[in-house]
Amino acid sequence: MSAIFPKWTNSLPLALGAVVAVVGGVVTAGVALYATPKHTRVGYEPVQPVPFSHKIHAGQMGLDCRYCHNGVEKSWFANLPGASTCMNCHNQVMKDDPLLAVVRDSAATGKPIPWVQVHKVPDYVYFNHSVHVTRGVSCVECHGRVDQMEEVYHAKSFSMSFCLDCHRDPAEHIRPTAQVTHLDWQWSTNEAVAAEMQATNGTKFVHDWKVESLQSCSACHR
């Protein structure tokens, strides 16, 4: 009986298996690296209508986040300031600078400045800023070191597991409420001491402030 399959076909399953493994591995790694929010959202740095520098305003000058985002403690969203807030200083500082023409125009006419939103959760996610910042969750936990950003970029992934990491262990991420807007704040410059104080105080804060850190579906998907 003549051979139906030539001899080389004996190694075909192995070769196929190898190709599938390699291609599968590359695709899996590619998806994990590039198709998750860690890549799709992180690093998004849109071009803004005014090259506003948080590094200068919040970093160098040390303005409190709430000077401009003044509704963040009361509202579910952290508002952008009205142009009149900018004009509190910029009616004198760089008052004829062409870069600020949009701001002056907005303050004079009421026409909004077309800022581009950087951090956007999907519309089926409910996130409340006020409940976080008044319970000791710092801006830096979600937004990164904005005070070091020349232009704001998306620093954290904002994936569902990103939220849950904190909701499952709030004591690790909670700080004294007076330090919420101090992005570089730490318990101690000594890492071991800082970790120790975070552990003891974090647990205490979670208890004292009745931090629920809900994990039910309807907490966020309401």
Added chain:
Amino acid sequence: MRYILSIALVVLALPVLLFGLAGVQGRISRVPPIEVFPDMDRQAKLRPQEPNHFFANGTSSQLSPAGTVARSEALQTTAGAVYRFEDAPVNSGMITGTTNFVALNPLPVDEHLLLRGRERFDIYCAPCHGRIGDGNGITKKLGVMPAVANLHDQRIVAMADGELFYTITHGKGLMGAYGPLMPVEDRWAVVAYLRALQLSWLGSSDDLPVDQQAAFKK
């Protein structure tokens, strides 16, 4: 051998090619994030401060009509509960029916109000007036503001509480209005805290309770 080598090359090239094309994870990008099913991510509903064509001015957040005051909750003043829309010292800084400034803070001044005042003062006032109110804030150090008042000036110390409130609310000279940034109770809290700051400069150690005087003079 040739085949094995070429296969190995392809296998090596794939990840390198992928990495080369896509770059480092989370690199800076000017392009908005890709959303695979944006119909769930972006629903047809009003979100604050977004473009929206329903309203004539094209934005989702609308200002309240001119001349209206939100009803909101009543403030507990020393003279009883007062609503925001009432012509009362707590809302205007002036004695009802007159343009005379009210002499004293209409809110009950307690520790809570002073602490709140300190927090708000450090946020909104300290950038120019400095955390101790001497007019040496960061804007002075950077030399960007031409003139900032020293809040310990006799002129300001002598002002009625109501005038301080009115100045915070509407601004004065080069200073902008802080009424839009701070609600009424916060502005009075700042007034109360400013009085405490001024007292810390004007007072002497004799003003302290007797048991604290000794510790202070040490």
